[in-house]
Amino acid sequence: MDVRAPARTWGGRTADERRAQRREALVSAALDIWLDSGWAAVTMRGVCQRAGLNDRYFYENFADRDELLGVAWDEVCAEVFADLAVVVAENSERTPLEILHAAITRAVALQTDQRGRARILLAEHAGSAVLERRRQSMLTDSTTLLTAVAWPYLRDGIDETAFRMSTLAGIGGFIELLTAWRSGALDVDAERLVEHTAAIAVQLGGAFLPPEVIGG
Incomplete structure (x- = not known):
């Protein structure tokens, strides 16, 4: 029988849920900057700053801009x-x-x-x-x-x-x-x-x- 351990949670969310939330925050931040200033203003650092996340979370989700x-x-x-x-x-x-x-x-x-x-x-x-x-x-x-x-x-x-x-x-x-x-x-x-x-x-x-x- 395949008995799997339950997914660990932090703050009531699993690691996958937290990663999905970070990804959504980064995309939302990119779209906000895009609407305000155009696509060329969307940068890795600017998106992370707007989303309140550090650089490593950007590369957790995206290879590049x-x-x-x-x-x-x-x-x-x-x-x-x-x-x-x-x-x-x-x-x-x-x-x-x-x-x-x-x-x-x-x-x-x-x-x-x-x-x-x-x-x-x-x-x-x-x-x-x-x-x-x-x-x-x-x-x-x-x-x-x-x-x-x-x-x-x-x-x-x-x-x-x-x-x-x-x-x-x-x-x-x-x-x-x-x-x-x-x-x-x-x-x-x-x-x-x-x-x-x-x-x-x-x-x-x-x-x-x-x-x-x-x-x-």
Whole structure:
């Protein structure tokens, strides 16, 4: 019989729980600094100071700053995708273009929350290879998600490659619009941004959706 000793605890938490807590504190500190001053301001010493931990706990969890930045990005990206998935689920009885309109509205709202972590995904990442790769992955993952959601509504016999390319172009264009809007290069309010993007979606949808779906 395999009899294992119970895990030792300190302050009511096991060693694994304490390590997970330290890791969470380091990621949270990195995100706070990132939001305040940009990704380049995220340093090992700065993160440890913000988290109230010494250097050895940083290297207990991360090989270097790039790994921490990647983990922090992944956490925010997962949160945003989960948030948008809830919007899709809550509007599942509506038409696909109405679902998309709701998702666009939520994506814009996430960028207007001044303390919202979603702003990190559209901030400046030039100079960080790890973040540039993740930004590209976010674009392709978003394309995959949207094509999967739209697939049951499409006309029979469509060109699948053309549909994916159009979806990729639409999402990429939306990300660039959001980035320009966030930076102040595009001087419109959130409502106009949502409605313009939704109108483009209708135009793109016309090539792949049945007329009755386009008309709602």
